[in-house]
Amino acid sequence: MFARFFMVASAAALLTGCSVESDKDVKLIKANILTIDETNSLADHMVIRDGRILAVGRVNLTIEYPRAEIIDLTGQTILPGFIDSHVHVRELGMDRIKANLVGVESAADIVERLQARFPNPDPGVWLIGQGWDEGAFASRGYPDREALDVAFPENPVALESLHGFGGFYNGKALEIAGVNAKTDEPEVGDILRRPNGEPTGVMLTLAQDLVDKHIPKPSQAKLEEAILAGLTEMSHAGVTSIHEAGMTAEDVAAFEALAARDELPIRVYGLLDGNDSELMDDWFARGIADDADDWLDIRGIKVFYDGSLGSRTALMAEPYSDKPDAARPTERISPEALQELADEAAETGYQMAVHAIGDEGNNRTLGIYERALNGQTDERWRIEHAQVVLPDYYERAAKLGVLSSVQSSHAVGDSAWAEDRVGPDRIRNAYAWQRILGAGGKLMLNSDLPGEPWTPMETLYFAVTRKKLDGTPAEGWYSDQALSVKETLKAMTITNAYGAFQNADIGSLEVGKRADFVVLDKDPTKVEPSALKDIKVKMTWVDGKPVAHND
DSSP states (O other): OOOBOOOOOTTHHHHHSSOGGGOTTOEEEEEEEEOOSTTOOEEEEEEEETTEEEEEESSOOTTTSTTSEEEEEEEEEEEEOEEEEEEOHHHHHHGGGSEEOTTOOSHHHHHHHHHHHSSSOOTTOOEEEEEEOHHHHHHHOOOOTHHHHHHOTTSOEEEEESSSSEEEEOHHHHHHHTOSTTOOOOSSSEEEEOTTSOEEEEEEGGGGHHHHTTSOOOOHHHHHHHHHHHHHHHHHTTEEEEEEEEEOHHHHHHHHHHHHTTOOSSEEEEEEETTOHHHHHHHHHHOOBOOTTOSEEEEEEEEEOSOOTTTTOSOOSSOOSSOGGGOOOOOSSOHHHHHHHHHHHHHHTOEEEEEEOSHHHHHHHHHHHHHHHTTOOOSOOEEEEOOBOOTTHHHHHHHHTOEEEEEHHHHHHHTTTHHHHHHHHHGGGBSOHHHHHHTTOEEEEEOOBTSSOOOHHHHHHHHHHOOOTTOOSTTOTTGGGOOOHHHHHHHHTHHHHHTTTOTTTSSSOOTTSBOOEEEESSOTTSSOGGGGGGOOEEEEEETTEEEEEOO
């Protein structure tokens, strides 16, 4: 239960530099306040000025701050702003101009969605879609491009999968890329083929690059527009800070331009694309970018190591339990190159954040971290997903101080086929959040948007219930690994702030910290778990100012 407390900023004058009683810019907010501090204290008054919290507690502070502007939110609940620590916000914005393929079950479904989104395309224009579930299709059988070829003979079609580990293309796109029956398999990735050797149109992992490099790149203006649209949408969902995973050079330029114009509505912590050696050479020479106000920090390195469980491209220590002959384990970077990258990161102060899905992928990543860190335990290096792990992962990660950055939506989204992939024994060490915490490890919780339902209320619901949005399965999927509401909120706020070296300033509502918070219509600690997803975000504040208001 959340402890009750009383706390007032005795050093308020020191924080403000003058008497707060005479300052009209002071705001006094009345609400049910969950501080998410070390003791999970409750408050009902919070005073802010110049973007910082001056006081917070369970006492009427109007006497101490008589000239403050009163903002009465009685009956509503305030939390620290949600920090989504693994997102692709540029893709979220760009996806608004793509065909939405989430939930399609066949090539016919895909064609129907494309025709609805692009009813009369000009010949030669690329038709882009996103969201077909490579995991679900791997179970039922990948689609063939025949229906796409009939429906769109004059337009190249490129369709990214839900999690980005597969692409589906029509004949026109393959023709432009020069991919045909005679094309050699790429060193990393697979071209799925018909019996006669012709491509089916499905390309896995890095094979997608054979076609994607021919898709016209958006201008910087378009990237800025997409980023701003994505950030704005996230602010309305209660997100006050993001960790952008895998920034390209073009992304960096767009984010920096927006920051220079003070147009970022919420905070951004950047993780560079570590698979781009040229980009990393540039940034290792440049050094980390640490903004004193935390609007745009760039000091992380996101590396794609293995593939995905659904497409059977993740690295597993033992063969896949279902269709092992269909598995195509993938290393998107060699262990030697990853070790060199980690060694240089350790020397230059960059944070490593490696995508590892399979148990062997996680095992190798931990080994690389152990060698690079050489006994250092407070570098806050991360493993993104930590989805299926070996039994010794928990203790090793905790000992290293490695943060496990996980997605609650992935557990429920993968539940239909995950146990088929790894079997009844290995599934016990998959999506095993309580085992991570039980070993003393730190758990970061995020969405990996835009692939799955991503709003903070959905992320919270998935973590606590281990159920899909329709409430299935009734008992929750391996519910022994579910998180409590308290554990989930911590993983979505203060631990995510810690994972960006920002916990001294954001992540909880405490005196001296930045006034980043969200206003909800209900208290998540007092509703039934099934109702968590239905909590409404009323307002989002960043730096003591409202940035989003939902009527």
